[in-house]
Amino acid sequence: MTEPKVWTFFYGSYMNFEVLKEVSFIPARWEVAKLSGFDIRIQPRANLVRSERDCVYGIVATATPQELSRLYAHAKNVLGEIYLPEAVLVETLEGKWKPVLCYICPAMESHPAANDYLDRIVGPANALGFPQWYVERLESFRP
Numbered sequence: 788m789t790e791p792k793v794w795t796f797f798y799g800s801y802m803n804f805e806v807l808k809e810v811s812f813i814p815a816r817w818e819v820a821k822l823s824g825f826d827i828r829i830q831p832r833a834n835l836v837r838s839e840r841d842c843v844y845g846i847v848a849t850a851t852p853q854e855l856s857r858l859y860a861h862a863k864n865v866l867g868e869i870y871l872p873e874a875v876l877v878e879t880l881e882g883k884w885k886p887v888l889c890y891i892c893p894a895m896e897s898h899p900a901a902n903d904y905l906d907r908i909v910g911p912a913n914a915l916g917f918p919q920w921y922v923e924r925l926e927s928f929r930p
Contacts, residue, residue, distance in 0.1 A: 791852070792849040793849070793851075793855070795887055795889070796845055796888070797845050798827060798843050798845035800907040802846045803908065803910065803911045807858075811857070816849045817849070818847055818880070819916070820877040820878060821844050821877060821878050822835075822843045822844075822845065823878070824837060825837060825838055825843050826838035830900060831895075831898040831899065831900045831901065831904070832862075832904070834892045835889070844912065859890060869892060869893075869894075870890035870891060871891060871892075872888045872889070872890055873890070874889075899930040900928045902929060902930065905929055909925050909926060
């Protein structure tokens with residue numbers, strides 16, 4: 788029996804396919820999307836905070852529960868952060884609304900981000916065609 792796949796929104800280093808390969812996760816389906824009602828913080832890892840006026844760009848991708856478990860065990864064991872799933876509604880670039888999971892860290896201690904970590908986010912943001920203002924927002928977290 789095939790394990791079911793769920794759509795999940797990735798907004799930090801997990802929208803980088805090279806990073807995903809490190810944990811043997813290669814999404815079969817994905818697309819660029821925007822999540823309104825949140826702002827991104829990268830201090831030291833990418834995280835979301837609620838905001839009535841902001842939005843966050845990323846990708847939505849299909850993943851099995853096992854893949855998500857492995858991915859977020861990596862976040863805890865390698866990156867040192869615990870992210871928990873939350874249901875959100877994203878808009879694809881084609882204007883379609885999609886209910887997805889999004890993983891958010893409820894308590895991240897604020898520290899400056901490392902440049903190499905930011906590179907793993909800014910590179911894909913440019914390659915995926917995110918708006919320039921958003922790429923500049925990501926760059927603003929450089930120490």
